[in-house]
Amino acid sequence: MSDQSLKRILDIPLEIKVEMGRTKLLVNEIIQFGQGTVIELHKLAGEPLDMYVEGSIVARGELVVINENFGFRITQIIKPEDRIKRLGL
Template identity: 25%
Template sequence: MPDGQEHAFTDYSNHPLRDLPIDLTVCIGHARPRLRDVLNLTEGSILPLDRQIDDVVDLFVGEKLIARGQLIEVNEGAELAVQITQIFAGGSMF
């Protein structure tokens, strides 16, 4: 790569903060119900989201979108996971 351009992937194996746990948020969709609908929620209520079951999900660290992926089942369907399909470059995370 020409000088001044960042590499898409950086080796963080020696970064001093690499073992620091971070909160990662997986956004599967949004809802915008009316207040009266929220007040009427009960156990078993269904809240529709703005995405389909097979749509990509967004991964955030804080407010920064870092990746997108697909929800998958793991451990014989006992757990959900995200299979990363796109990682956003554009600067170091640190």
């Protein structure tokens, strides 16, 4: 990749998500949500969280608190070969 090509992609904004867990619920359960409802996720407390960039998992890590905000500390980068395999390339 040329330096010019690289410069073009460096300013592209990407969406990053950190997923704490997932679950499936019935519509009936969802419409009964109210303030204070607790939803159990299918992930154990203390398990690594997954970080996705544009929908593809790229890292795992842990939740941290910075001042009064939440943050994400990366503890494992998914190998590029594994990320490419997930894309089906």
